[in-house]
Amino acid sequence: MRVVVVGNGMVGYKFCEKLVAKNTHGQFELTVFGEESRPAYDRVHLSEFFSGKSAEDLSMASADWYFSNNIQLHLGDPVQKIDRDRKTVYSHKGLEVHYDYLVLATGSSAFVPPIPGVEKNGVFIYRTIEDLELMKAWAGRAKKGTVIGGGLLGLEAAKALLDLGIADTSVIEFAPRLMPRQVDELGSQLLQSKLEALGLTIYTAKNTSAILGEEAITGLSFADGSILESDMLVISAGIKPRDELAKAAGLLTGPRGGIVVNDLLQTSDPDIYAIGECALHNEMIYGLVAPGYEMAEVVVGQLTDSEKAFTGFDMSTKLKLIGVDVASFGNPFINDGETRTIVFNDGINGVYKRVNISADGKQLLGGILVGDAEQYNMLLQTCKNKIVLPPNPEDIILGARGGESQEAGVLSLPDDAYICSCESVTKGAICKAVEDGEETVDAIKKCTKAGTGCGGCLPMIKDLVNHTLKAQGKYIRNVICEHFHYSRQELYDLVKLHELKSYEDVLNKLGTGDGCELCKPSVASILASLWNEMILKKGNDTAQDSNDRFLANIQKGGTYSVVPRIPGGEITPDKLIVIGQVAKKYHLYTKITGGQRIDLFGAHLSDLPLIWEELIEAGFESGHAYGKALRTVKSCVGSTWCRFGLHDSVSFAIRVEERYRGLRAPHKIKSAVSGCIRECAEAQSKDFGIIATEKGWNLYVCGNGGSKPQHALLLATDLDEETCIRFIDRFLMFYIKTADPLTRTATWLNKMEGGIDYLRNVVVNDSLGIAAKLEEEMQLLVDSYKCEWKEAIENPEIRKRFNHFVNAPEEKDPSIAFEEMREQKRAKEWK
Amino acid sequence: MTEMETMAWFHACSVEDVPSNGGVCVKYGEEQIALYHFTRRNEWYATQNECPHRRQMALSRGMIGSQNDVPKVACPFHKKTFSLVTGECLNDDECSIRTYPVKIEGGHVFIGVEGIV
Numbered sequence: 001m002r003v004v005v006v007g008n009g010m011v012g013y014k015f016c017e018k019l020v021a022k023n024t025h026g027q028f029e030l031t032v033f034g035e036e037s038r039p040a041y042d043r044v045h046l047s048e049f050f051s052g053k054s055a056e057d058l059s060m061a062s063a064d065w066y067f068s069n070n071i072q073l074h075l076g077d078p079v080q081k082i083d084r085d086r087k088t089v090y091s092h093k094g095l096e097v098h099y100d101y102l103v104l105a106t107g108s109s110a111f112v113p114p115i116p117g118v119e120k121n122g123v124f125i126y127r128t129i130e131d132l133e134l135m136k137a138w139a140g141r142a143k144k145g146t147v148i149g150g151g152l153l154g155l156e157a158a159k160a161l162l163d164l165g166i167a168d169t170s171v172i173e174f175a176p177r178l179m180p181r182q183v184d185e186l187g188s189q190l191l192q193s194k195l196e197a198l199g200l201t202i203y204t205a206k207n208t209s210a211i212l213g214e215e216a217i218t219g220l221s222f223a224d225g226s227i228l229e230s231d232m233l234v235i236s237a238g239i240k241p242r243d244e245l246a247k248a249a250g251l252l253t254g255p256r257g258g259i260v261v262n263d264l265l266q267t268s269d270p271d272i273y274a275i276g277e278c279a280l281h282n283e284m285i286y287g288l289v290a291p292g293y294e295m296a297e298v299v300v301g302q303l304t305d306s307e308k309a310f311t312g313f314d315m316s317t318k319l320k321l322i323g324v325d326v327a328s329f330g331n332p333f334i335n336d337g338e339t340r341t342i343v344f345n346d347g348i349n350g351v352y353k354r355v356n357i358s359a360d361g362k363q364l365l366g367g368i369l370v371g372d373a374e375q376y377n378m379l380l381q382t383c384k385n386k387i388v389l390p391p392n393p394e395d396i397i398l399g400a401r402g403g404e405s406q407e408a409g410v411l412s413l414p415d416d417a418y419i420c421s422c423e424s425v426t427k428g429a430i431c432k433a434v435e436d437g438e439e440t441v442d443a444i445k446k447c448t449k450a451g452t453g454c455g456g457c458l459p460m461i462k463d464l465v466n467h468t469l470k471a472q473g474k475y476i477r478n479v480i481c482e483h484f485h486y487s488r489q490e491l492y493d494l495v496k497l498h499e500l501k502s503y504e505d506v507l508n509k510l511g512t513g514d515g516c517e518l519c520k521p522s523v524a525s526i527l528a529s530l531w532n533e534m535i536l537k538k539g540n541d542t543a544q545d546s547n548d549r550f551l552a553n554i555q556k557g558g559t560y561s562v563v564p565r566i567p568g569g570e571i572t573p574d575k576l577i578v579i580g581q582v583a584k585k586y587h588l589y590t591k592i593t594g595g596q597r598i599d600l601f602g603a604h605l606s607d608l609p610l611i612w613e614e615l616i617e618a619g620f621e622s623g624h625a626y627g628k629a630l631r632t633v634k635s636c637v638g639s640t641w642c643r644f645g646l647h648d649s650v651s652f653a654i655r656v657e658e659r660y661r662g663l664r665a666p667h668k669i670k671s672a673v674s675g676c677i678r679e680c681a682e683a684q685s686k687d688f689g690i691i692a693t694e695k696g697w698n699l700y701v702c703g704n705g706g707s708k709p710q711h712a713l714l715l716a717t718d719l720d721e722e723t724c725i726r727f728i729d730r731f732l733m734f735y736i737k738t739a740d741p742l743t744r745t746a747t748w749l750n751k752m753e754g755g756i757d758y759l760r761n762v763v764v765n766d767s768l769g770i771a772a773k774l775e776e777e778m779q780l781l782v783d784s785y786k787c788e789w790k791e792a793i794e795n796p797e798i799r800k801r802f803n804h805f806v807n808a809p810e811e812k813d814p815s816i817a818f819e820e821m822r823e824q825k826r827a828k829e830w831k
Numbered sequence: 832m833t834e835m836e837t838m839a840w841f842h843a844c845s846v847e848d849v850p851s852n853g854g855v856c857v858k859y860g861e862e863q864i865a866l867y868h869f870t871r872r873n874e875w876y877a878t879q880n881e882c883p884h885r886r887q888m889a890l891s892r893g894m895i896g897s898q899n900d901v902p903k904v905a906c907p908f909h910k911k912t913f914s915l916v917t918g919e920c921l922n923d924d925e926c927s928i929r930t931y932p933v934k935i936e937g938g939h940v941f942i943g944v945e946g947i948v
Contacts, residue, residue, distance in 0.1 A: 051925065051926075052926070052927045053927070057919070059918075210845070230896075442899070482898070482899070483897075504852075504871070507871075513900065514869070514871050514872060514895075514896055514897035514898075514900075514902065515852075515871075515896040515897070515899050516894070516896030516897065516898060516903070516905070517893075517894045517905035517910055517912065519896075520894050520896065521894075539850075539851050541850060541853065542850050542851060542852045542853030542894065542895070543852075543894070545894065545907070546892050546893065546894075546907030547887075547907075549892065550892070554889070554892070554907055554908070556887075557887070558888050558889055625907055751931075801929060803849065804856055805856055805858040805863075806844045806848050806849070806855035806856060806857055806866070807842070807843060807844050807857055807858055807859065808858045811858065813856075813863075813888055815863070815881075815888045816888075830885045830886060830887065
């Protein structure tokens with residue numbers, strides 16, 4: 001059976017893709033005619049052509065794809081005539097092809113209003129890559145751009161002008177507001193003010209009467225008598241279905257354009273179908289991609305085995321216009337006196353939300369989102385599936401305050417709810433795929449195509465995958481990344497078992513692929529925790545995260561900061577002077593840190609070894625501020641000076657810091673020692689904290705400051721120094737062996753079954769019988785400690801990496817710039 | 832083929848100047864080019880050194896790796912990742928980086944740039 005497709009746009013392509021999938025016995029011979037010279041490309045993301053994407057990037061499929069699927073593709077060769085009696089099409093280049101079924105996917109062209117002067121140079125339409133290339137060629141000499149049309153496409157075109165470097169761009173809309181089809185008055189006002197803040201000038205209720213200029217455009221005049229200077233104009237005032245071929249063949253077309261189709265998408269000739277923007281279904285032209293794809297699906301069904309019909313399509317849309325989220329769904333405007341409307345209008349943050357709710361308060365009928373469209377998917381599904389609203393319906397736009405999360409929302413959807421509207425994939429289909437063994441979002445994308453269109457549904461897909469797996473009683477393993485199908489704890493044990501010492505060895509033995517920024521630092525950390533070897537040797541340097549790789553903290557602008565270790569926060573005047581001298585010599589900004597040390601900022605990469613040479617000469621060591629490692633052990637001044645102090649907290653803090661210095665862990669570790677219950681060292685906010693009592697020391701664990709502060713919990717009381725250190729050894733090793741990557745001790749404890757009681761049993765009561773082993777492993781790490789900066793400056797191979805340019809080692813990065821502030825320097829603000 | 836004809840190759844450094852599975856920054860006139868030796872795949876790549884996200888000269892210091900077998904680099908600042916083949920951003924598609932061809936001859940690394948300096 002021969003099927004001929006007229007038109008190779010997005011919908012025409014989708015039809016081919018769907019038919020090829022059903023063409024398992026080669027029963028269809030497919031011929032495609034396209035007017036443009038390129039195979040179908042993504043017109044929805046056309047404006048990205050100006051922000052760096054190439055024509056190839058936008059392509060839906062290469063010419064090879066058509067070839068390898070036995071599709072005859074004739075590009076640059078529009079069909080000029082259909083002979084319905086002989087069931088034959090005639091192309092511009094003279095081809096005659098017989099068809100059994102003909103599919104018209106001729107799309108639309110830009111609607112150009114009859115304004116005098118539209119033929120002038122510098123006036124463009126915005127439709128094809130050719131249009132864009134012409135615009136690009138002209139834009140170089142243009143200073144003031146104008147777009148006629150404040151709808152979806154017009155605003156896309158305005159973005160294109162901005163991307164082309166025409167900062168002075170105006171948008172002219174005939175209607176009293178922007179996007180009149182999708183957004184209401186208030187939403188439109190907010191959208192307008194957001195776009196104006198981005199530099200666009202917007203005129204609404206403005207009727208263009210003529211385009212001025214001799215050969216080239218110089219401006220526009222309007223019905224109200226005003227004039228706007230402009231040397232480039234893009235007309236994007238709507239679309240016009242391409243129905244001329246159908247009309248000439250005697251097929252029925254609508255009075256305002258469009259090829260009339262029935263629910264099976266047949267035209268007035270049952271062997272000829274029309275799909276996409278050229279089809280007029282129920283007096284409606286669908287100018288979006290998703291309904292076009294749905295039409296393609298319906299026609300493929302007609303030609304194969306399904307009796308699916310096209311019954312209209314929801315025109316809900318979500319898009320990002322020049323960086324502003326805009327969405328509308330269901331019936332956005334409904335206002336019939338019965339319907340209740342909830343409006344949230346936040347002029348400060350630029351967010352507008354409106355939902356229309358049935359009189360009984362139970363159903364969502366439609367709505368509008370501007371500025372923040374995160375809830376779009378949920379709202380759309382709630383609306384489409386007539387899900388009963390919560391008792392306080394405002395929760396659906398304001399967020400459940402202390403109530404249920406979005407996850408519960410996805411679960412409450414029925415199986416036939418569309419999760420991915422672009423590819424029409426239901427919740428049931430996704431859950432079924434998970435049950436059939438497609439257990440990752442990537443696998444779901446491949447198998448069902450869900451999430452491959454606009455991608456807006458990906459968070460819901462992820463939730464569905466996780467919930468379906470959980471519902472099956474499957475253990476969701478927290479694997480490191482696509483290269484290692486192990487949890488960190490499993491990997492730690494395996495690396496130890498196989499005695500692997502380099503990232504490459506670990507990847508070869510236990511992983512797949514080439515690694516990534518997730519597994520590299522995790523494995524490097526495991527190696528350091530196990531063997532405590534110099535982290536930049538054995539090829540492990542390039543497996544370290546940037547800070548560890550250069551043994552310093554990268555800061556804004558690309559310079560580094562340097563933190564020498566100052567154990568317990570105690571420092572001699574001579575050492576203070578050295579820090580001052582080094583800072584002056586290398587022009588560094590100095591600041592006291594929260595951990596009682598001194599941070600030196602603004603060091604050039606190539607200065608780092610020189611700075612450290614001087615610091616080490618004066619007796620300093622690396623402070624590991626750059627590593628997921630022990631940072632500082634803060635202390636109060638303690639009993640040596642303080643009238644309240646019970647014990648010498650400074651001496652104990654120094655002992656603890658020197659014991660665990662350089663210890664690498666899943667995340668950073670901070671500690672403190674306080675000399676009495678007044679707790680001046682804030683030990684209860686640390687990963688482990690020690691507080692003096694009358695009888696000894698209390699040990700607290702698993703606290704942290706940061707974004708979610710959490711107090712440390714009491715692990716053991718009235719310990720002597722030796723016991724206290726043994727407990728800390730056990731605690732830290734247990735944490736290092738079992739925590740997930742980048743998990744602080746507080747989070748680790750929160751996830752631990754049995755919580756602090758379980759941890760106390762392991763550490764204090766040795767319930768697992770591993771205490772001696774943990775202490776032994778810690779002792780090994782303590783004994784093998786070396787200052788890694790000392791090793792780095794003494795090793796020429798490592799040292800030579802501390803240059804910005806490989807081919808000009810003496811030169812510093814010229815892009816680094818500083819500003820002055822309070823008699824010191826600061827990094828220049830980034831863009 | 833026309834692309835090859837207008838390509839000028841400049842000498843960047845020796846093969847051993849570049850760490851295994853890592854990058855270095857190469858100065859080319861006023862430009863900075865990040866050069867990577869993906870030893871594991873026996874491949875060389877070059878891209879602009881500037882990460883387009885915050886315009887930091889840092890990609891040469893990033894970790895390289897793969898995502899579904901596409902070789903990539905992660906910026907050390909905020910871990911935006913870019914394909915080393917096409918330069919496209921793999922986290923969000925709003926920015927991309929320029930890539931350059933690389934060839935090795937007699938233990939030396941050459942980077943291809945369009946036109947002559």
